[in-house]
Amino acid sequence: MRSADRTTVPTEGLRRLADEETFGRFLARGTGPGPRAGLAPDRPGHHARRAARGGFWALGLAAWLVAALAVAAEPLPPLRWAADAEGGAPYVFRDPTAPGRHVGFEVDLAEALQEELGRRIEFVQYDFKSLVSGLKRGDFDFAMNGLEVTPDRLKAIRFSRPYYVYRLRLVVRQDEERFATLNQCKAVGGVVGTLEDTAAERLLDQLGVRKRIYDSQVEPYDDLEQRQVDAVLLDLPIADYYARQRPKLKYAEEPSARGFYAVAFRKDQEELASQFDAAIDRLWRSGRLQRIYQAWGLWNDDQQALSGAEGMADVLRESARQWTPARYLPLLLQGAWVTIEVSVLSMSVAIALGLPLALGRLFGPAPIRWLAAAYVEFFRGIPVLLLLYFLYYGLPAVSEYYGLAMDLKLAPLQAAVLGFGLNYAAYEAEIYRAGIGSIGVGQWEAAASLGMGPALAFRRIVLPQAIRVILPPMTNDFVALFKDTSIVSVIAVVELTKQYQILAKSSMKYLEIGLATAALYLVMSVPLGYLSRRLERRWGKGA
Amino acid sequence: MIEPLPIAVDHLTKRFGTRTVLDRVSLAIAPRQTVALVGPSGSGKSTLLRCLNGLCAFDAGQIRVGPHVLHAGDGRARRAEARRVRSMLGMIFQDFQLFGHLTALGNVIEAPRRVLGLTKDEAKRRGTELLDRVGLADRAAAYPAELSGGQKQRVAIARAMAMSPRGLLCDEITSALDPELKGEVLAVLEDLKRDGLTLVLVTHEMAFARRSADRVVVLADGAILEDGPPSVVLDHPQTTRAQRFLSRVMT
Ligand SMILES: Nc1ncnc2c1ncn2[C@@H]1O[C@H](COP(=O)(O)OP(=O)(O)O)[C@@H](O)[C@H]1O
Ligand SMILES: [Mg+2]
Numbered sequence: 001m002r003s004a005d006r007t008t009v010p011t012e013g014l015r016r017l018a019d020e021e022t023f024g025r026f027l028a029r030g031t032g033p034g035p036r037a038g039l040a041p042d043r044p045g046h047h048a049r050r051a052a053r054g055g056f057w058a059l060g061l062a063a064w065l066v067a068a069l070a071v072a073a074e075p076l077p078p079l080r081w082a083a084d085a086e087g088g089a090p091y092v093f094r095d096p097t098a099p100g101r102h103v104g105f106e107v108d109l110a111e112a113l114q115e116e117l118g119r120r121i122e123f124v125q126y127d128f129k130s131l132v133s134g135l136k137r138g139d140f141d142f143a144m145n146g147l148e149v150t151p152d153r154l155k156a157i158r159f160s161r162p163y164y165v166y167r168l169r170l171v172v173r174q175d176e177e178r179f180a181t182l183n184q185c186k187a188v189g190g191v192v193g194t195l196e197d198t199a200a201e202r203l204l205d206q207l208g209v210r211k212r213i214y215d216s217q218v219e220p221y222d223d224l225e226q227r228q229v230d231a232v233l234l235d236l237p238i239a240d241y242y243a244r245q246r247p248k249l250k251y252a253e254e255p256s257a258r259g260f261y262a263v264a265f266r267k268d269q270e271e272l273a274s275q276f277d278a279a280i281d282r283l284w285r286s287g288r289l290q291r292i293y294q295a296w297g298l299w300n301d302d303q304q305a306l307s308g309a310e311g312m313a314d315v316l317r318e319s320a321r322q323w324t325p326a327r328y329l330p331l332l333l334q335g336a337w338v339t340i341e342v343s344v345l346s347m348s349v350a351i352a353l354g355l356p357l358a359l360g361r362l363f364g365p366a367p368i369r370w371l372a373a374a375y376v377e378f379f380r381g382i383p384v385l386l387l388l389y390f391l392y393y394g395l396p397a398v399s400e401y402y403g404l405a406m407d408l409k410l411a412p413l414q415a416a417v418l419g420f421g422l423n424y425a426a427y428e429a430e431i432y433r434a435g436i437g438s439i440g441v442g443q444w445e446a447a448a449s450l451g452m453g454p455a456l457a458f459r460r461i462v463l464p465q466a467i468r469v470i471l472p473p474m475t476n477d478f479v480a481l482f483k484d485t486s487i488v489s490v491i492a493v494v495e496l497t498k499q500y501q502i503l504a505k506s507s508m509k510y511l512e513i514g515l516a517t518a519a520l521y522l523v524m525s526v527p528l529g530y531l532s533r534r535l536e537r538r539w540g541k542g543a
Numbered sequence: 544m545i546e547p548l549p550i551a552v553d554h555l556t557k558r559f560g561t562r563t564v565l566d567r568v569s570l571a572i573a574p575r576q577t578v579a580l581v582g583p584s585g586s587g588k589s590t591l592l593r594c595l596n597g598l599c600a601f602d603a604g605q606i607r608v609g610p611h612v613l614h615a616g617d618g619r620a621r622r623a624e625a626r627r628v629r630s631m632l633g634m635i636f637q638d639f640q641l642f643g644h645l646t647a648l649g650n651v652i653e654a655p656r657r658v659l660g661l662t663k664d665e666a667k668r669r670g671t672e673l674l675d676r677v678g679l680a681d682r683a684a685a686y687p688a689e690l691s692g693g694q695k696q697r698v699a700i701a702r703a704m705a706m707s708p709r710g711l712l713c714d715e716i717t718s719a720l721d722p723e724l725k726g727e728v729l730a731v732l733e734d735l736k737r738d739g740l741t742l743v744l745v746t747h748e749m750a751f752a753r754r755s756a757d758r759v760v761v762l763a764d765g766a767i768l769e770d771g772p773p774s775v776v777l778d779h780p781q782t783t784r785a786q787r788f789l790s791r792v793m794t
Pocket of ligand 1: 583586
């Protein structure tokens with residue numbers, strides 16, 4: 001089957017049905033002349049053909065011997081292969097015509113590997129984002145799912161030799177005239193959609209392009225059509241599969257930034273991994289790999305790089321070299337600016353809301369006092385994380401569910417500011433209440449006896465003196481808020497801490513960039529403490 | 544000379560919960576009169592002063608301050624009338640109640656600027672004059688924390704005077720002061736009396752009352768026991784209760 005046929009398949013058909021997690025039956029459907037289920041009975045002939053063509057007798061024979069001996073001795077338990085079939089075309093996905101089966105170029109590859117290794121391979125459905133942690137936990141034997149060889153992954157993972165060379169593809173709307181390249185896109189302030197923790201995301205970070213992170217491969221292109229983002233940068237196979245047939249979209253520039261897909265093992269699986277290395281090598285030399293990619297429309301000249309593919313060890317060194325301070329500092333500063341933005345705006349909301357709440361609790365009639373107290377208890381009682389989730393993900397769903405006319409879709413920054421503002425308003429209200437309450441009734445009466453009304457007395461006499469009491473805990477709160485804002489990354493706001501995570505992961509310079517990040521936090525929070533002490537001294541005169 | 548301010552209290556009753564603190568008190572104070580209000584602690588002196596300038600509502604009777612009348616009960620109308628009363632009748636407290644965040648001059652000019660709408664220059668000019676009058680011209684820039692008790696109370700007096708009141712209520716304004724500082728405050732009061740202000744002073748300074756007051760009123764348990772010229776009330780009190788109280792405070 002050719003990928004051109006598959007591109008017409010509705011994406012719903014690709015969604016994983018919540019039934020069995022594992023199956024080994026995909027082999028029942030072979031691509032090409034491969035065997036059926038179980039062992040690989042015609043291996044000798046296969047090898048003979050390949051060896052004759054490639055002239056690698058010794059290698060072929062050795063592999064055959066190893067495999068044959070293994071099979072003869074004891075049928076080994078099947079190897080458990082983890083991948084995410086959900087929306088995973090053309091890698092691994094449900095066969096739209098027979099939903100019990102999985103198809104994809106990696107399914108074909110697994111089948112070929114099974115023959116090469118002489119060992120059954122069993123599919124395990126696993127969430128893409130958890131593949132690496134699942135591998136470490138030992139939930140399966142290996143992961144093969146378009147995993148890009150990246151420096152940080154190389155640290156923890158033993159990658160096989162690469163089995164595919166991918167490039168990144170920038171997809172834009174058909175009518176896009178403002179830019180044709182990533183750099184031009186950055187210049188016009190465009191937002192580029194991509195998947196989390198992919199080479200594409202890293203490239204965007206490296207270039208400092210504004211991005212939006214998605215969970216599945218369909219949504220970015222949907223959002224692009226609906227003008228929610230200005231472009232989508234993803235691996236070429238994904239673009240080929242999900243974007244090429246969309247009439248509203250087009251490919252922007254030539255594919256760029258080459259990278260490798262490889263099979264992931266734990267470091268302690270050296271033996272199995274080297275068997276895979278050899279098997280992939282044979283598949284490459286025999287031309288079977290090429291046939292698989294051709295069948296899926298994924299073959300291109302880039303794949304020639306597979307013949308040399310020792311390049312991987314260089315990936316780490318190369319990448320670390322790219323991440324000079326000149327490159328990551330601007331990105332950290334961007335993150336720091338977002339941190340400042342979120343903190344300052346949130347604090348403004350908290351103050352604007354906290355003061356009326358405090359006044360309501362101090363001087364309001366009973367129902368207002370009660371409402372203000374309820375507000376404080378409620379927002380102090382729920383985790384701010386829950387609030388952020390609700391504001392960002394929950395609100396749009398609520399408005400949709402109840403068919404509300406207004407669109408409650410908040411931008412990430414808006415949701416962050418609102419969430420922290422609502423949360424901190426509760427704390428501010430209590431601080432203000434204590435501060436204002438600490439100014440004795442005598443001051444109110446003295447002001448009143450001079451003809452001042454309550455509002456004037458509050459503004460000119462009570463509040464300025466209360467600020468003296470309020471300021472130290474308020475500054476504390478602000479510094480705390482400053483650091484608390486690091487959790488807004490859960491709603492796709494990339495502030496300083498998130499930026500650190502991204503950069504450290506990409507560059508492996510955890511310590512160096514970590515120190516730079518810490519320094520930035522200190523540079524921002526230490527002057528705050530200083531300012532607070534100065535203000536205290538200023539307002540504190542005549543105490 | 545300041546415009547005259549008569550004050551008339553008519554059957555004033557004030558309760559805190561079930562407790563009657565002022566019981567049908569009647570008192571007429573002529574313009575420019577200086578009244579010393581004395582009595583044992585808890586007799587209701589402070590409460591009476593606070594009722595006079597509307598700082599607290601009362602339960603029965605009425606109070607007339609110049610052209611303004613305060614009625615029993617509370618409400619928006621009473622509070623508005625109370626503010627008009629306060630514009631004529633200043634008050635000074637035992638514990639000064641200076642505004643801690645403002646300098647001496649700042650304390651004096653705050654209300655004239657915000658309430659009377661004086662320009663800053665005008666308010667400063669008058670404020671400096673008043674500070675000069677209470678002997679504190681050189682302390683204008685000092686914050687309350689930097690002043691002695693006597694100086695604070697003199698700033699408080701200047702602050703009250705800055706609103707150009709026609710009368711002043713003073714609630715034990717020397718009680719918190721060391722004996723050697725009382726004199727400077729009392730001297731300021733005598734000076735004000737010469738201006739023609741109506742003064743109601745709660746005080747334990749019997750010598751001062753005798754010297755400066757036109758009239759001494761003895762309050763006990765929320766009722767007036769004695770009322771007359773100092774020489775009569777202080778030397779020949781009619782009631783045994785007043786006799787006992789006065790003999791205690793005058794020794
Ligand atoms: N806000 C109040 N609430 C309840 N009782 C009060 C209040 N203010 C004063 N009192 C009571 O009223 C009585 C008179 O108080 P006050 O006028 O301060 O007496 P004085 O100034 O003569 O010492 C006292 O018994 C006091 O306890
Ligand atoms: Mg008193």
